[in-house]
Amino acid sequence: MDSVLRDAVTAVQANALNPLYALPAAVRRRLAGAPIQIDGNTLDPDIQLLLRVDNLLPHTTKTDAATARTHFRNLCKLITGTPAELLRVTDLTVRGAVGQLGARLYIPRGDAGRGLLVYFHGGGWVVGDLGTHDALCRAIAADSGVRVLSVDYRLAPEAPAPTAAEDAIAAFTWAVDHAEDLGADPALVAVGGDSAGGNLAAVVAQQTVRRGLPQPALQVLLYPAVDLVARRPSRDLFSEGFILTEADIIWYRDLYTPDPTLRPDPIVSPLRAEDLTGLPPTYLTTAGFDPLRDEGVEYAEALTTAGNPLTHIRHNSLPHGHANLLTVPGATREAHTHLTNHLRATLH
Numbered sequence: 253m254d255s256v257l258r259d260a261v262t263a264v265q266a267n268a269l270n271p272l273y274a275l276p277a278a279v280r281r282r283l284a285g286a287p288i289q290i291d292g293n294t295l296d297p298d299i300q301l302l303l304r305v306d307n308l309l310p311h312t313t314k315t316d317a318a319t320a321r322t323h324f325r326n327l328c329k330l331i332t333g334t335p336a337e338l339l340r341v342t343d344l345t346v347r348g349a350v351g352q353l354g355a356r357l358y359i360p361r362g363d364a365g366r367g368l369l370v371y372f373h374g375g376g377w378v379v380g381d382l383g384t385h386d387a388l389c390r391a392i393a394a395d396s397g398v399r400v401l402s403v404d405y406r407l408a409p410e411a412p413a414p415t416a417a418e419d420a421i422a423a424f425t426w427a428v429d430h431a432e433d434l435g436a437d438p439a440l441v442a443v444g445g446d447s448a449g450g451n452l453a454a455v456v457a458q459q460t461v462r463r464g465l466p467q468p469a470l471q472v473l474l475y476p477a478v479d480l481v482a483r484r485p486s487r488d489l490f491s492e493g494f495i496l497t498e499a500d501i502i503w504y505r506d507l508y509t510p511d512p513t514l515r516p517d518p519i520v521s522p523l524r525a526e527d528l529t530g531l532p533p534t535y536l537t538t539a540g541f542d543p544l545r546d547e548g549v550e551y552a553e554a555l556t557t558a559g560n561p562l563t564h565i566r567h568n569s570l571p572h573g574h575a576n577l578l579t580v581p582g583a584t585r586e587a588h589t590h591l592t593n594h595l596r597a598t599l600h
Contacts, residue, residue: 269331269579272305273298291489293540296569296583302331303493303571314503317378317409324379332387333579336394337361343382346403347426349418354404356382357434358393367398367599368436369472370427370456374447374573376504377408377416388446388576391588396595399436401427405452408508414519416508420452421459428466440599442470444535446575447496447544448504450476454522454551461530470598472591473536474575476551477544478523480505480515484546494541496572501543523551528558535594537587540568565590 273280284301287294295303314320340359345352369392373385382404393400405419424443431438445453450473457471491498509515518525534555538548552564567574569583575591577584 269302269333272301273579273581290541291486293568295541295571298580298582299541299569299571299574299577299584302577302580303495306495314500317407317507321379321381324375325381325384328384328387328576331577331579335387336390338390338393341390346401346423346430348406349415349422353406353419353423354382355423356386356389356402356404358389358400358402359435360393360397360399362397365397365440365600366435366437367440367442367469367595368427368431368434369396369398369400369442369444369595369599370424370468371400371402372405372420372443372445372449372452373402374445374449374474374576375407376500377413377448377451377508378504379407380448385446385576387578391578392592392595395588395592396599398595398599399434401434409510412507412511413509413514414517416448416452417455417459417519420456421463421465424456424460424468425465438466440469441466442472442595442599443468444470444472444474445476446474447572448477448508450474451478451520451522454478455519457531457534458518458522458525458528468532470595471532471534472595473534473548473551474591475537475539475542475544475572476548478551479521479547480509481521481524482547484550486545486547487543490541490543490545490571494543494571496543498543523547523554528554528560531555531558531560533561533563533598535563535565535591535598537565537567537591539570539572539574540566541570542572544572563594 281297284297339361342357346355373380389400389402403423405416428441443453443456460467538545555562567587
């Protein structure tokens with residue numbers, strides 16, 4: 253069986269997961285191995301197969317930001333599949349906290365409506381860029397019919413916290429101010445992101461309310477990091493083997509917040525805000541095999557307690573980072589479809 257799996261690995265190294273997932277479902281399940289069950293959840297077999305393949309690929313230990321960024325770019329090329337075709341993709345600049353930031357506007361085909369999602373990529377505030385999340389933003393725009401504006405905020409360690417947060421606030425405010433120029437309705441501008449990007453989106457939603465700035469029509473938080481202080485049981489349950497590891501979390505945290513006294517501040521840990529009232533409607537997802545799962549669940553509960561409209565989707569069979577795994581069928585695709593249907597229903 254391992255020889256068959258290694259043949260599949262060769263296909264992955266040739267920059268394509270498609271041959272692996274073109275295999276019959278029964279074959280993929282056999283290659284994935286015995287089901288993995290933790291904390292009452294069963295890992296999606298197609299994700300389990302990907303993790304088995306990943307264990308056979310060379311890995312780069314996170315020692316410096318430049319190497320980690322290169323590794324992440326290369327990884328994203330393997331997992332994102334064929335980019336969706338859109339009406340237009342335009343590179344532009346937006347206002348950051350200091351100076352201009354790169355950004356990319358995705359306009360879907362057909363009746364795009366007047367909604368706009370300002371999107372912040374994941375990557376622990378250290379890795380990731382417009383390119384690593386290009387395929388995801390294309391897929392969101394194509395399948396939701398909503399414009400997407402991806403923002404290239406400044407990264408740590410060159411720009412530690414709260415730089416990324418302030419960039420995100422400034423960029424979102426710019427997008428509302430220039431919504432008409434972007435083909436959108438200022439009242440239908442949402443904010444969103446995955447992982448660290450979800451953290452930034454949550455910060456934007458909070459800070460625009462507290463600072464009296466234009467507020468998002470919706471916040472989209474995909475398995476967000478919302479607390480850089482406390483440790484919860486999911487950190488122990490999924491510390492190794494499920495894409496995001498405990499070592500990754502600590503490495504990202506230390507580079508983003510070299511000053512530990514900043515970590516309890518809501519500008520970094522939005523879960524720790526004393527007042528969560530008056531926030532926009534929220535679409536929040538958590539993943540069953542994610543070390544950040546429990547803090548996401550806790551934030552969902554806190555938002556509800558504060559009286560905010562919330563749609564909390566628990567993808568119990570998926571790991572952290574699944575939104576980028578666009579070539580993986582099954583539960584991953586279902587999660588993407590649920591997200592894009594919600595955006596279409598909310599922002600059109």
